[in-house]
Amino acid sequence: MINIKLRLSESLLSLFRDSGTPRNEIVLCRTEPGITVQEILADQNINPLLVPMVSVETGNGHQRINRDTVLREDVVLTLYGPLAGG
Amino acid sequence: MLYGYAGQTLRIDLSSNTIEREPLKPEWVDDYIGGRGFTAKILYDENPPGVDPFDPENRFIIAMGPLSGLFLPASGKTHFATKSPATGGYGDSNMGGHFGVNMKYAGYDVTVIKGRAERPSYIFIDNDTIEIRSAESYWGRTSTDVEEAMKKALGDDFQILTIGEAGENRVNFACISHDFGRQAGRIGIGAVLGSKNIKAIAVRGTKSIQVFDPKGLLKKGKETYAACRKKPGFTGWTPEGTAGITNWCNDVGALPTRNFKTSNCDYADNINGKAILKELKITDKGCFACPIPCGKYGLAKTRLGKVHVEGPEYETLALLGSNCELSDIHAVAHTNYVCDELGIDTCSAGAVVSFALECYEKGYITEQEMGMDVKWGDLESIVHILEMIARRQGIGDVLAQGVRSAAQKIGHDSHKFAIHVKGLEWTGYESRNAPGMMLGYMTADIGAHHSRCWVLGSDVANAVGGTKDATVHDLISQGADFTTIPKADHKNVVPLVLKSQHLRPAFDILGTCRLQYMEIGLETEYYEELYYYATGKRMDFNKDLLKLSEKIWHLNRMFNKREIPDFGRKYDYPPARFTEEPIPNGPNKGHFVNMKAIEEMLDAYYAARGWDTNGIPTKETLERHNLKV
Numbered sequence: 001m002i003n004i005k006l007r008l009s010e011s012l013l014s015l016f017r018d019s020g021t022p023r024n025e026i027v028l029c030r031t032e033p034g035i036t037v038q039e040i041l042a043d044q045n046i047n048p049l050l051v052p053m054v055s056v057e058t059g060n061g062h063q064r065i066n067r068d069t070v071l072r073e074d075v076v077l078t079l080y081g082p083l084a085g086g
Numbered sequence: 087m088l089y090g091y092a093g094q095t096l097r098i099d100l101s102s103n104t105i106e107r108e109p110l111k112p113e114w115v116d117d118y119i120g121g122r123g124f125t126a127k128i129l130y131d132e133n134p135p136g137v138d139p140f141d142p143e144n145r146f147i148i149a150m151g152p153l154s155g156l157f158l159p160a161s162g163k164t165h166f167a168t169k170s171p172a173t174g175g176y177g178d179s180n181m182g183g184h185f186g187v188n189m190k191y192a193g194y195d196v197t198v199i200k201g202r203a204e205r206p207s208y209i210f211i212d213n214d215t216i217e218i219r220s221a222e223s224y225w226g227r228t229s230t231d232v233e234e235a236m237k238k239a240l241g242d243d244f245q246i247l248t249i250g251e252a253g254e255n256r257v258n259f260a261c262i263s264h265d266f267g268r269q270a271g272r273i274g275i276g277a278v279l280g281s282k283n284i285k286a287i288a289v290r291g292t293k294s295i296q297v298f299d300p301k302g303l304l305k306k307g308k309e310t311y312a313a314c315r316k317k318p319g320f321t322g323w324t325p326e327g328t329a330g331i332t333n334w335c336n337d338v339g340a341l342p343t344r345n346f347k348t349s350n351c352d353y354a355d356n357i358n359g360k361a362i363l364k365e366l367k368i369t370d371k372g373c374f375a376c377p378i379p380c381g382k383y384g385l386a387k388t389r390l391g392k393v394h395v396e397g398p399e400y401e402t403l404a405l406l407g408s409n410c411e412l413s414d415i416h417a418v419a420h421t422n423y424v425c426d427e428l429g430i431d432t433c434s435a436g437a438v439v440s441f442a443l444e445c446y447e448k449g450y451i452t453e454q455e456m457g458m459d460v461k462w463g464d465l466e467s468i469v470h471i472l473e474m475i476a477r478r479q480g481i482g483d484v485l486a487q488g489v490r491s492a493a494q495k496i497g498h499d500s501h502k503f504a505i506h507v508k509g510l511e512w513t514g515y516e517s518r519n520a521p522g523m524m525l526g527y528m529t530a531d532i533g534a535h536h537s538r539c540w541v542l543g544s545d546v547a548n549a550v551g552g553t554k555d556a557t558v559h560d561l562i563s564q565g566a567d568f569t570t571i572p573k574a575d576h577k578n579v580v581p582l583v584l585k586s587q588h589l590r591p592a593f594d595i596l597g598t599c600r601l602q603y604m605e606i607g608l609e610t611e612y613y614e615e616l617y618y619y620a621t622g623k624r625m626d627f628n629k630d631l632l633k634l635s636e637k638i639w640h641l642n643r644m645f646n647k648r649e650i651p652d653f654g655r656k657y658d659y660p661p662a663r664f665t666e667e668p669i670p671n672g673p674n675k676g677h678f679v680n681m682k683a684i685e686e687m688l689d690a691y692y693a694a695r696g697w698d699t700n701g702i703p704t705k706e707t708l709e710r711h712n713l714k715v
Contacts, residue, residue, distance in 0.1 A: 078321065
């Protein structure tokens, strides 16, 4: 089993708040290795169309990853909602 | 003592060459706090009713907020307002950078400029020394050329605001440029400055600003930066900046493509944030005191040459990229550069150029009028049209008035694909399946602009589900592949639109960038505390600031009613393309918002606002907000 920590950004949290289903900023999951980011989102009932960007914490910062990335060890993922442009 | 404020209003009459300073009016501070609050109040009270936007009596107002310049996160916003030549109504625009901070440190929270200089001039402000100086040697030159030359002449510590050729030639979407890449882009603010024969304003401010509790403010400011850094959204915003949203907009069918004919393209990967990082970027660039520098400064290489440019931001990628079918990031960046140099708003520029390309495609503009055989997605064609507009050459003179006026002159059915509201061109979010976003655009006081309201994410959430009605696993079991989007329901969008319309512009009152709140999630308590330590006054974010933001909506609506003779409901309608043409392909294929839905949304919106069925605030509403207009 692997531990996955999800951090939800404000732009994602605000979508859930506005739809009447508020979420916590931090979500902890424990699952089998080999799961994809997309499957984690589905398990957490988060529509992938609401998550334009996912990043994984690395030793020296964050790295953007795709939703089809396979997770094989403990990770901290940050899920970003859509952001308004400038 | 007005803690948190510089304490003075600067009044400049260019016609009589008089300069006056007066104490900042306490009633402005008490009732309107700063920034957008000041500009709305002053423009309503002081602009002569019915004045032409290019009449010398039209005021050009610069205002900062109580948090501006206090070394708090992203407290470098400068707010500008005037009667807009694009809409004929209330117009404002703001920019980051360092200009407003220096205005405040020079001693001025508000500057009101009227009149017209006899010759091309610039305004020189060095603390208490204020002069109207000749700008004849700068007239006709590009924005960055002038900024560089003025810094060389005056010193690097001067902050320069300038217009380009488009402003000199009163192009209705001319912008103000600053800091080699920051713009107050919208509503033709640069054209009004040009009409006053003002090429630039140079300011150096080295005084101090008295705050109520310096130690408390310093401590809270440090805590605020630390809080920003801990938020999940902190690391995500900086790498790609606003361009990071490009693929998402394409995936949800909101990326304007081919003059808003459709809402997605097959080359979004070529013009997105990753492409900027890979192909263009040299360094990040941030505004005053910003913890998340979202600007990208880079080098674009095309057959037209190598150019340095800040950007493109998302709006530019959408409107000069996919909306003009330009599919190469270097080419889009080059058009960004051309707009910046000529002093044109990239949002309106993209909408106007794509409108011109469609008119040409349909034969409404001839090759002779256009001056060359222009094509979608062709860099030379787009640059050619931009230069014709800025210099008002040939058909450029018609296009320089924006798509609303141009459609009236070009005729045929061109008004149906002139994409604007109230005369201001639509920005980068195609909304035929985003009814909340569409209503936000329709009802914005300055015209179709996204910074007044952005509820696209909620529109998508409501359309795709997975938030409450059905789980994502339910959707998958029902065959959802997340590449098509169901039709969004237009009912019940009003509460979110109102919330966004009050929230997003609220930061323009304080003088800070909204991104720290909207995208990072900095709690309202920080703003309340920072405001207290700065001013010594208590402010409740929801009860006081958002209520004032709502009041300004009513005030600006009354300004529009006063200035536009037949103003009312019909000015809130979206372009016919959005109510008559289904989206032809992509995730939202077949969707559009019909007029019945538009009318229902407006009815609900007006009722919730306390406006009559023509969209005019009722007497009771005005009294409730203590507005004597």
